Amino acid sequence: MNIARAQCAASALTxxxxxxxxRKKGQVEQAIEAYLxxxxxxxxxxxxLKLARCYEQMANYAEACRWALSIVDAxxxxxxxxxxxxxxxxxxxxxxxxAVRSVKVALLGSYTTTQLGPMLxxxxxxxxxxxxxxxxxxxxxxxxILDHKSALYAFNPNIVLLAVHEGDLHLPEYSQxxxxxxxxxxxxxxxxxxxxxxxxxxRIVQHNFALPCEVPTGHLATRLSGxxxxxxxxxxxxxxxxxANTVSLVDCERLSALIGKQRWCDPRYxxxxxQAVALEALPLLGRHTAAVIASDLGLSRKCLVLDLDNTxxxxxxAEDGLAxxxxxxxxxxxxxxxxxxxxLKLKRKGVILTVCSKNNHADAIQPFExxxxxxxxxxxxxxxxxxxxxxxxxxxxxxxxxxIGLDALVFVDDNPVEREIVRKFLPEVxxxxxxxxxxxxxxxxxxxxLLETSSLTxxxxxxxxxxxxxxxxxxxxxxxxxxxxxxxxLRMQAIVVPFDASQLPRITQLIGKTNQFNLTTRxxxxxxxxxxxxxxxxxHLALRLRDRYTDHGLVSVMIARQQGxxxxxxxxxxxxxxxxxxxETTMLEQxxxxxxxxxxxSLRGTYIPTQKNAMAADAYAKHGFERVGDNEGSEVWTYDxxxxxxxxxxxxxxxxxxxxxxxxx
Amino acid sequence: MELHDxxxxxxxxxxxxxxxxxxxxxxxxxxxxxxxxxHINLMFGIEQAFGVRFKGNELAxxxxxxxxxxxxxxxxxx
Numbered sequence: 001m002n003i004a005r006a007q008c009a010a011s012a013l014t015x016x017x018x019x020x021x022x023r024k025k026g027q028v029e030q031a032i033e034a035y036l037x038x039x040x041x042x043x044x045x046x047x048x049l050k051l052a053r054c055y056e057q058m059a060n061y062a063e064a065c066r067w068a069l070s071i072v073d074a075x076x077x078x079x080x081x082x083x084x085x086x087x088x089x090x091x092x093x094x095x096x097x098x099a100v101r102s103v104k105v106a107l108l109g110s111y112t113t114t115q116l117g118p119m120l121x122x123x124x125x126x127x128x129x130x131x132x133x134x135x136x137x138x139x140x141x142x143x144x145i146l147d148h149k150s151a152l153y154a155f156n157p158n159i160v161l162l163a164v165h166e167g168d169l170h171l172p173e174y175s176q177x178x179x180x181x182x183x184x185x186x187x188x189x190x191x192x193x194x195x196x197x198x199x200x201x202x203r204i205v206q207h208n209f210a211l212p213c214e215v216p217t218g219h220l221a222t223r224l225s226g227x228x229x230x231x232x233x234x235x236x237x238x239x240x241x242x243x244a245n246t247v248s249l250v251d252c253e254r255l256s257a258l259i260g261k262q263r264w265c266d267p268r269y270x271x272x273x274x275q276a277v278a279l280e281a282l283p284l285l286g287r288h289t290a291a292v293i294a295s296d297l298g299l300s301r302k303c304l305v306l307d308l309d310n311t312x313x314x315x316x317x318a319e320d321g322l323a324x325x326x327x328x329x330x331x332x333x334x335x336x337x338x339x340x341x342x343x344l345k346l347k348r349k350g351v352i353l354t355v356c357s358k359n360n361h362a363d364a365i366q367p368f369e370x371x372x373x374x375x376x377x378x379x380x381x382x383x384x385x386x387x388x389x390x391x392x393x394x395x396x397x398x399x400x401x402x403x404i405g406l407d408a409l410v411f412v413d414d415n416p417v418e419r420e421i422v423r424k425f426l427p428e429v430x431x432x433x434x435x436x437x438x439x440x441x442x443x444x445x446x447x448x449x450l451l452e453t454s455s456l457t458x459x460x461x462x463x464x465x466x467x468x469x470x471x472x473x474x475x476x477x478x479x480x481x482x483x484x485x486x487x488x489x490l491r492m493q494a495i496v497v498p499f500d501a502s503q504l505p506r507i508t509q510l511i512g513k514t515n516q517f518n519l520t521t522r523x524x525x526x527x528x529x530x531x532x533x534x535x536x537x538x539x540h541l542a543l544r545l546r547d548r549y550t551d552h553g554l555v556s557v558m559i560a561r562q563q564g565x566x567x568x569x570x571x572x573x574x575x576x577x578x579x580x581x582x583x584e585t586t587m588l589e590q591x592x593x594x595x596x597x598x599x600x601x602s603l604r605g606t607y608i609p610t611q612k613n614a615m616a617a618d619a620y621a622k623h624g625f626e627r628v629g630d631n632e633g634s635e636v637w638t639y640d641x642x643x644x645x646x647x648x649x650x651x652x653x654x655x656x657x658x659x660x661x662x663x664x665x
Numbered sequence: 666m667e668l669h670d671x672x673x674x675x676x677x678x679x680x681x682x683x684x685x686x687x688x689x690x691x692x693x694x695x696x697x698x699x700x701x702x703x704h705i706n707l708m709f710g711i712e713q714a715f716g717v718r719f720k721g722n723e724l725a726x727x728x729x730x731x732x733x734x735x736x737x738x739x740x741x742x743x
Contacts, residue, residue, distance in 0.1 A: 049678075053683070076710060077676060077713070078706075078710075078713075079675070079679065079706070079709065079710040079713060079714075080678075082678075082679070082706055083679070083681060086681040086682070114702050115702070115705075115706065198728075267721070268721040268724055269705065269709075269724070271721050272705065272721060272724045272725050273701065273705050279705070279706070279709045280709070280713075386711070486691070540720070604725045
């Protein structure tokens, strides 16, 4: 069939060794072919690097970048990562590779962070984030923050990352007044946070403090609130409380325990070059920090797509029957139960669970309905698909029905072939490489970092219910006659109010992650929003939607600024959960009312096209706005209130509090 | 693979130079990019590749290829 295969038959060399031989002879194309044959999932770091180099030689820089980034999935080996980063950097310029998001990160350290930077950038690159990095000079984090003329502020970062370590804490080995010492140390940090927030638009991400494993007071330390050991824990706790939703923390205390504290810090490398975190631990720290940043940017994934046979239980339900599947009994049975319980916990923090199984529907739902050891019930599953179609087709249906992107999905299946098919046909979907032994399913899923959430809101905990309702509505939509009948049948009500403090975390979350129905895609942070709330010239609206099935929570946000008799829309967005429900019209209806109260005679709107917001392109035209011009790639639209009157939506009833009288019928 | 080749492999990876060839007399100034940061990365890379540990002092001082090889042989690498 080809030279590579023919030689394979002739010699007993591994594909990788054959690739090496081809490369030595300068036959790069054949080398690539041989290497690709040797690629397992996940491929080894060495193979990724070789492929990156081959593609670079062929001037295929995009593929070179892709393989350099694949090193992240190949394990946490510092030297490979370092080489991967060098390769990626060199090729990325030539590839002009589009990143999902570009972000300016200021890395401020209390130790040598020269090696952490590349690890963070590589891990972020794998998540589609391009990091423009500023690094403070060694140990200069305080000076950089305190001096308002510092290079830090000139850099104008989106994120200030405080990479600090336990040795830097201003705490004595033993304190007579631990409360006071802890309070002072905590306020040193919160003071720095405040200063950054006042002087820049940056969000703060801080590494908390990993406890050292050498403790002079030994086990007694745990009984002495004045020991440095206990005070450090208290500082971590207080910082967590003070951070609330405004500062993100990376839990280095947990990471150091995970990798082992003796590996986390190597005294030799501290003594030689002030590495407070050992090189060996930096890829782990880079991955976790990148995941927290991704979550702050709203790039976390929302939905798990679960296989059934040998994924949620042992065995095949259609063959083994209810009594035959392994669930609850024996080591494997226990493992599947533990895995299901973990999935339930993820659901409770807002991850949507769906099922995609090759089965007869009746067989597939049987355990959910009647098996006593099933932890997951049918109502925990937002969308349940069991048929004989291909998994990629079914996964597309899941994304379409729930109206979320394929890039919000994570596929969980024990079958390596299915995983490979999904990887190949739906590269946007992340795939969990479940191990053979179900005992380690839970741990493998827990090590997948893009289910990280940066805040927890009431909406998060009810998300699966909302999406399940949405799937039901899709069915109703087909049954109902006209679209107007359908809207009326939903009995929608909306509460629209100005922003208040309690809603700000959810609003920040929406502003951070809404891509599709988002007219301007301006990513205002929490601090900016707080400023809008205080500024009387701003009108801000937050909309909650409820229909006969469910409370959708806070799903739409609008910010507008009064400029004389014009009310200018700065931000207008809507969660994709409620697209196609006329909610956008209600938002304009409410804005018209505020405009009238303020004495404004016209509305002005801007549409800034992005790769993802095409669906909002006609939002203004649809409501009678007129396009009056373009401004640096964005469209400007106006609506004359005096000639056109107020915009009204007949399908959503504006209310001050929910009217539940006939809502449940 | 011979010790020399394995060592060369580590150097090539750390210095991102696939044509780099080592001789026993080489020291830091002979190799482009061998600064203090690269040195730490190099020592770490060698430790991982050969499964050995330098002493703190050796980490800072080991800057001659021949010396490095002698050290590795002393640690039982071949």
